[in-house]
Amino acid sequence: MITSIAVNELFETHRDKLTLEHVAGNDGKDRFIQFEDAQLAVEDVPDVSFVGHMNFIHPHRIQVIGYRETQYLENLSEAEQRTAIQGLYDGDPLCIIVANSIPASDELIKHSNLSGIPLYSSLQNSQFIVNHLQYYLSHTLANRITLHGVFLEVNGIGILLTGESGVGKSELALELISRGHRLIADDAPEFSRVAPDTLSGECPEQLKDFLEVRGLGILNIRAMFGDNTIKDTKYLRLIMHLEEMNEKQSRQIDRLRGSHQLKNILGVDVEQITIPVAPGRNLAVLVEIAVRNHILSYKGYNAAESFIQRQQEFINKNN
Numbered sequence: 001m002i003t004s005i006a007v008n009e010l011f012e013t014h015r016d017k018l019t020l021e022h023v024a025g026n027d028g029k030d031r032f033i034q035f036e037d038a039q040l041a042v043e044d045v046p047d048v049s050f051v052g053h054m055n056f057i058h059p060h061r062i063q064v065i066g067y068r069e070t071q072y073l074e075n076l077s078e079a080e081q082r083t084a085i086q087g088l089y090d091g092d093p094l095c096i097i098v099a100n101s102i103p104a105s106d107e108l109i110k111h112s113n114l115s116g117i118p119l120y121s122s123l124q125n126s127q128f129i130v131n132h133l134q135y136y137l138s139h140t141l142a143n144r145i146t147l148h149g150v151f152l153e154v155n156g157i158g159i160l161l162t163g164e165s166g167v168g169k170s171e172l173a174l175e176l177i178s179r180g181h182r183l184i185a186d187d188a189p190e191f192s193r194v195a196p197d198t199l200s201g202e203c204p205e206q207l208k209d210f211l212e213v214r215g216l217g218i219l220n221i222r223a224m225f226g227d228n229t230i231k232d233t234k235y236l237r238l239i240m241h242l243e244e245m246n247e248k249q250s251r252q253i254d255r256l257r258g259s260h261q262l263k264n265i266l267g268v269d270v271e272q273i274t275i276p277v278a279p280g281r282n283l284a285v286l287v288e289i290a291v292r293n294h295i296l297s298y299k300g301y302n303a304a305e306s307f308i309q310r311q312q313e314f315i316n317k318n319n
Contacts, residue, residue: 004032004033004034004141005032005033005137005140005141006028006029006030006031006032007028007029007031007032007033007094007095007118008027008028008029008031008118010028010033010133010137011028011095011118011120013136014132014133014136017132018097018122018124018128018129018132018133019122019123019124020097020120020121020122021120021121021122022118022119022120023098023104023109023112023119023120023121024104024108024109024112024113024118024119025095025112025113025115025116025117025118025119026116026117026118027118028094028095028118031094031095031117031118032094033050033061033094033137033141049061049134050062050133050134050137050138051064051129051130051133051134051137052064052130052134053065053066053068053069053126053130054069054072054088056084056087056088056091059088059091059092059093060093061093061094062093062094062095062096062097062133063088063091063093063095063096063097064096064097064099064126064129064130065096065097065098065099065102065108065126066099066100066102066125066126066127067100067102067126069126070098070102073085073105081107082107085107085108085111086111088111089111089112089115089117092117093117094117094118095117095118095119095120096108096112096117096118096119096120097120097121097122097129098119098120098121098122099121099122099124099125099126099129100122100123100124100125100126101121101122101123102121103121104119104121138194138195139192139194139200142192142193142194142200143192143193143266144190144191144192145190145191145192145265145266146188146189146190146191146204147160147162147188147189147191147265148162148187148188149161149162149163149169149187149189149239150169150170150172150173150183150185150186150187150189150211151183151184151185151186151189151201151203151234151236152173152176152177152181152182152183152184153181153182153184153231153234154176154181154287154288154291155181155288155291155292155295157237157238157291157294157295158184158201158234158235158236158237158238159236159237159238159239159240159287159291160189160201160236160238160239160240161173161240161242161287162239162240162241162242163241163242163243163277164243164244166214167242167243167244167277168242168277168283169242170186170211170212170213170214171213171214172242172283172284172287173186173211174211174213174219175283175284176284176287176288177211177221177225177229178225179284179288182228182229182230182231183209183211183221183229183230183231184201184202184203184230184231184232184233184234185201185202185203185204185207185208186203186207186210186211186212187207187212188204188207189201189202189203190202190203190204191236191265191266192266193266193267193268196268197268198235198268199235199236199265199266199268199270200233200234200235200236201233201234201235201236202232202233203232208230209221209222209223209230236265236270237270237271237294238270238271238272238273238290238291238294239263239270239271239272239273240272240273240275240287240290241272241273241274241275242275242277242283243274243275243276243277244276244277244278245276245277245278249276250276250278253274253276256304256307256308257304258273259273259274259275260272260273261274271294273290275287275290
């Protein structure tokens with residue numbers, strides 16, 4: 001897991017995409033974006049964020065100056081402008097980026113050279129810079145966990161198939177892929193918390209494209225089914241837990257609402273549905289229907305409650 005990124009590494013990584021040029025200050029090798037800052041930002045602490053437009057009240061770790069910020073500074077008197085820029089550097093940002101092809105002022109260059117804080121310029125729009133770096137940093141530095149299971153995209157929803165070894169997760173995944181759904185990761189998908197209520201999942205590089213099926217061995221899904229059957233990342237929205245049950249255990253499941261619960265992963269509650277595994281059950285169809293029902297519930301519709309309400313209206317009508 002990445003715990004910090006040097007500012008100069010960030011600069012080199014995004015130099016071409018953001019058309020960045022080093023203007024003043026040091027090269028950023030001794031300035032780091034820390035994992036602790038990333039966690040605070042994910043937890044939505046008001047005064048901690050990675051990157052944003054110039055802000056004196058809640059300073060960002062990376063301050064971006066665009067048209068509005070430049071206009072604000074230019075409308076100040078010379079003394080007020082010097083005070084504002086001094087306050088900008090007193091906040092000890094990791095670096096400052098002047099966007100929109102705006103030339104860096106002499107005052108900014110002077111303060112960067114005195115403080116050693118890197119000053120960069122960019123041809124790109126300031127909002128594009130903020131969005132791009134915020135997305136990159138929140139994903140790169142987010143806390144991660146590896147879970148056992150198969151991570152898929154089914155009907156546009158990220159689902160994780162879990163269950164004991166040998167229960168049939170890979171076989172079910174293979175059937176879903178053959179029905180047009182997409183594989184993200186087999187066996188050890190990695191999940192990171194990229195927002196207060198959002199988990200993003202991806203496949204470790206060494207396992208990409210491969211799926212292990214008992215009896216068949218290792219299969220290359222991309223080679224067999226094509227590029228469209230592989231998805232790089234997806235938000236985790238639903239866990240489908242496969243469990244072998246005897247008849248007595250199956251009867252204990254609520255027949256109206258099914259077996260639903262919440263599973264907490266990295267502080268995020270994810271809906272988990274337990275599906276009994278038994279001969280003759282079409283698990284692929286059950287998973288597809290569970291996803292469709294999850295989408296309906298997300299929109300506010302609950303089939304069980306609707307059914308109960310209809311029966312109650314029928315009883316009231318006939319009494």
